[in-house]
Amino acid sequence: MGAVSVRHESGTAFTAECRSHTVRIDQPAGNHGTDSGMTPPELFASALAGCIGHYVANYCVKAGIPTDGLSVDCRWDTVERPYRIGDIAVSVSLPNVPDNRLAAIERVAASCMLHATLEHPPHMALTVNK
Numbered sequence: 419m420g421a422v423s424v425r426h427e428s429g430t431a432f433t434a435e436c437r438s439h440t441v442r443i444d445q446p447a448g449n450h451g452t453d454s455g456m457t458p459p460e461l462f463a464s465a466l467a468g469c470i471g472h473y474v475a476n477y478c479v480k481a482g483i484p485t486d487g488l489s490v491d492c493r494w495d496t497v498e499r500p501y502r503i504g505d506i507a508v509s510v511s512l513p514n515v516p517d518n519r520l521a522a523i524e525r526v527a528a529s530c531m532l533h534a535t536l537e538h539p540p541h542m543a544l545t546v547n548k
Contacts, residue, residue, distance in 0.1 A: 431455065459494065459503060467508060469491040469532040474510055477526040487513040488518075 421437040424443070430451040432443040443458060445451025456464065467490040478485045491512045495503030510527050527533070 459496075462503070463492040463494055463506070466506070466530075466532045466536075469530040470508060470510060470527045473513065473516075473526050473530040474523055478512070478515070479525065481519065481522075483512070483516070483519060484514040485512070487511065508533075 420436075421433055424432050426432055430445040430449070431454055434443055441461070442455030442457040443461065444453060445457055446453045449457075471488065471490040474490070475485050475488055477483075478488070480518045491509045491511070493507045494503045495505045496502065497521045508527070510523065512523060515523055
């Protein structure tokens with residue numbers, strides 16, 4: 419089971435800790451923050467792109483496909499009622515992939531853990547404690 423702890427620092431800034439890693443979370447100046455870190459939606463999109471990149475890179479190494487220039491871009495739009503990310507577009511760029519491997523790369527990218535989680539949302543329990 420994974421676990422992360424997020425602690426309020428000041429204003430809109432938080433620190434997320436997991437294992438031995440720390441990530442700063444904040445809001446842009448236009449949203450009362452100091453822009454000292456990515457926003458939660460930016461981290462969410464980064465995590466999705468990083469997960470897809472990991473799966474693609476791992477497949478490429480096993481298949482002998484060069485990973486030079488591999489990049490994953492993620493863009494999203496928000497929608498209302500409730501306010502949330504509504505559309506996500508992920509683009510994997512892999513300059514040296516042979517044409518006959520493109521479909522396999524797409525299947526591998528779609529099989530990443532976070533993509534699968536979005537396709538099959540988990541049950542989420544939320545509690546507020548004193």
